[in-house]
Amino acid sequence: MAPSQLSIGSLPNEIIIQVLSSFETRSLLPLAAVCRRFYGLVGRVHYSRLVEASRLQSHQVILECYHPSEKLSTPSLHCDFLGVDGLVEAGDDADLRELNNLYVRFRPYLGDEQPGAIFGEAAGSIMRGPSHDIYLDSDEPFSQLCTITNLVKIGPRRGLFSSIANITDTVIRVKRDWLKSEAAKVAGMQQRASKSVDDTSVLWTNDSTKTVGLRFKVVQDQSVPTPILFGRDEEPSVSYSLEYQELLIRANWLLLSFETAEAQQVTHAGKAVVIASF
Template structure:
């Protein structure tokens, strides 16, 4: 028996170099049905494919605000990936380890920064998921049983 509770938190370290104004998080959500054959999908429907841009100023603000500061009593901050609010993530940002300051820097130079992002929640409206499940069922019904598998072997 393992008495230690496993930490299943999803985190990511973000590093901004000098004069880098933002970082981007690739966001992809899809609904898939697994095949009985290991490693294959019966169906695959893309729900969302996009990018969330996190600006340096926003990261600094998020890392200095207390948890649950979104005004709704929720932990973390909700950021939508698009204006239609198809996909959102609730996350917490904390400052990373101190970065080494450049030897020479001017008053307008941006220092390198690092942050740790803790992903708390993925938000996808139920309507988007239901549409994807419906498309998946249609894909499964229309399968001919023939497939082309392209694989690269090392």
């Protein structure tokens, strides 16, 4: 009797999923191109990982955003998890392309704020989140914000990190035209609370990949005097306040950072190593 021919295609889904689960995400996703069956199974494994990563598990996102001249005087911001729009609705049968378009939303806040607090009325006053003041001289078409986001795991003592994974480290250009347009929306009460990643109130660290974005409310400082005389082609000096609304991180990118942080934790297991402090 001729021996039976066995192939990976004859294996049940449960065994293939168990094998796929042993791959890190960077190695797992390319396997979706093997065949239609693998595409679906890789999607199921990837979905479960996104759900797990969104829980953060003692991890926290830290945001540093400052003008290059104000690095030492600008405090870091903690980020309160708000949710992943569309993750539950997608389910474990979600298409990989659909999962790639999911974003995790956070609310940046100063370390002395109460985590989980929301913007609104409190004790008869309006709570206001952290903000940046931006001043542009007449010859400046834009300002800059150095933006660094890290996923950290809280250490055994307050203020210590046992692992840290960089999510992004780049510089955002804050253009005069964008400031003027967004401030006009706020002044005209045209800005609505939005969760869309395509909303113009979001400044992306990379316009092509849209990996990490900051949603701002822009308010012009009307107290800055307009010069009496300036050239026809010159813009007057202006000042704006950029109030943080949300930090948006592509879910896939957060997952990769989560795995990096977990790998660091395994590498340093049993060792008293302080990777960073806050």
